[in-house]
Amino acid sequence: MELFEAIKSRRSIRRYTSDPVDDKKVEAILEAGRWAPSWANTQCWRFIVIRDPEIKAKVADTLTKIKLPDKVVDNPGAASIKTVPVVIVVCAEIGKSGSKPGPGGGGEYVTDKGDWFMFDTALAVQNMVLAAHTLGLGTVIIGAFDAVQAEKVLGVPEGYRVVILFPVGVPAQEGKTPPRKELSEITVRDRWGK
Numbered sequence: 001m002e003l004f005e006a007i008k009s010r011r012s013i014r015r016y017t018s019d020p021v022d023d024k025k026v027e028a029i030l031e032a033g034r035w036a037p038s039w040a041n042t043q044c045w046r047f048i049v050i051r052d053p054e055i056k057a058k059v060a061d062t063l064t065k066i067k068l069p070d071k072v073v074d075n076p077g078a079a080s081i082k083t084v085p086v087v088i089v090v091c092a093e094i095g096k097s098g099s100k101p102g103p104g105g106g107g108e109y110v111t112d113k114g115d116w117f118m119f120d121t122a123l124a125v126q127n128m129v130l131a132a133h134t135l136g137l138g139t140v141i142i143g144a145f146d147a148v149q150a151e152k153v154l155g156v157p158e159g160y161r162v163v164i165l166f167p168v169g170v171p172a173q174e175g176k177t178p179p180r181k182e183l184s185e186i187t188v189r190d191r192w193g194k
């Protein structure tokens, strides 16, 4: 699949068939994440591949409800986590991305944004969900969950945080296409307000 087609046709998938996802495909997805760019090539990301149904169920229980203006609803991604064959959890080593490299520099951040771990892991995640899509697999990025609880369930060591997770499976639905803002709404030429 051509890159622009993959970018445009990828959708969040929240229902999956029971078809298995083989290790070769999981490996290819992880490989796409591994080649993402990162701050000074620090590669703070770490990936946890979950196939164990009990662990998947415990991770599913960490997903939080979502507050809408008029009601509170279950996370729409929750149902898929227990039944999908594979869940990939993306963690980050804290204090590496965005900081000065070398002896004495570690932990001192270079920019006013501090730790860039959210940015670097997001780049890896986008690579991975696009790779999954080109392999005919569906994903949905899940951010609304109790990360501290997920860290306990997954035994994540000190110095690392769970950032995001996504199920990987054979789609059992066509994703709906939420509209995007027009380029004219989101692009400024030369200088804001000109």
Ligand SMILES: Cc1cc2nc3c(=O)[nH]c(=O)nc-3n(C[C@H](O)[C@H](O)[C@H](O)COP(=O)(O)O)c2cc1C
Binding pocket: 010, 011, 012, 013, 014, 075, 076, 077, 078, 140, 141, 142, 143, 144, 145, 175, 176, 177, 178
């Ligand atoms: C950082 C982030 C967190 C998200 N968290 C959730 C979530 O907790 N549950 C869910 O069902 N979808 C979640 N999504 C998926 C978005 O709702 C979805 O990407 C968006 O509506 C656009 O749809 P599309 O992916 O089909 O283009 C998340 C997406 C991102 C980028």
